[in-house]
Amino acid sequence: MQPGNPGxxxxxxxxxxxxxxxxxxxxxxxxxxxxxxxxxxxxxxxxxxxxxxxxxxxxxxxxxxxxxxxxxxxxxxxxxxxxxxxxxxxxxxxxxxSMILGIASIPxxxxxYLGIPVGIAAVVTGYLGQQKAAQGxxxxxxxxxxxxxxxxxxxxxxxxLIILGIFANINLPAQP
Numbered sequence: 001m002q003p004g005n006p007g008x009x010x011x012x013x014x015x016x017x018x019x020x021x022x023x024x025x026x027x028x029x030x031x032x033x034x035x036x037x038x039x040x041x042x043x044x045x046x047x048x049x050x051x052x053x054x055x056x057x058x059x060x061x062x063x064x065x066x067x068x069x070x071x072x073x074x075x076x077x078x079x080x081x082x083x084x085x086x087x088x089x090x091x092x093x094x095x096x097x098s099m100i101l102g103i104a105s106i107p108x109x110x111x112x113y114l115g116i117p118v119g120i121a122a123v124v125t126g127y128l129g130q131q132k133a134a135q136g137x138x139x140x141x142x143x144x145x146x147x148x149x150x151x152x153x154x155x156x157x158x159x160x161l162i163i164l165g166i167f168a169n170i171n172l173p174a175q176p
Contacts, residue, residue, distance in 0.1 A: 094129035095140035098122050098147025105154025109161055116158035122151025 101122035109115030126148025133141030 090137070090139055091132060092129075092138050092140045092143070094125050094132060095138060095142075095144035095147065098126035098129050098151065099143045100147070101125065102147035102150030102152075102154065105151050106157065109154060109158040113158050113162060115154045116162075119151040119153070119155030119158060122147045123155065126151060 099122075101118050105115045105119035105122055107115070108118050126144045126146075129138060129144030130141055130148065132138040133144055138144075
């Protein structure tokens with residue numbers, strides 16, 4: 001209460017009938033006290049509605065300066081692949097497949113000559129991958145070249161192993 005106005009409190013609180021009665025401790029970090037009779041404090045709008053500026057639903061208020069207003073709700077504008085250069089129409093699959101098959105063909109020559117068909121597949125896909133890189137449709141000509149070379153080495157070693165097995169009667173163990 002304010003000294004000087006004993007009957008009125010500028011903050012709207014009820015005067016304490018007994019000033020000598022002990023006051024309950026007030027927690028400044030706790031919940032605010034409930035409104036009397038279970039009423040919820042409102043800002044003049046029923047059911048928690050926001051005050052409107054007289055605009056019909058779905059219309060933005062007019063800007064007196066003619067500037068375009070951004071929508072109030074929604075996400076930030078999307079930036080696809082922000083900062084990364086976008087490659088249009090790159091097809092790098094053949095070069096990658098060629099390199100994988102070419103590298104795998106070299107150790108597979110010991111597995112019942114499986115390296116020969118894998119090496120041939122690596123040579124074919126490597127050649128097609130190099131053509132796509134030369135046309136500008138792919139950007140991995142180096143991978144295609146590595147697959148072509150490794151596939152040729154794997155197929156060549158497999159064929160050499162077959163020739164040595166026939167003429168020199170050298171047998172590799174088929175089972176360990």
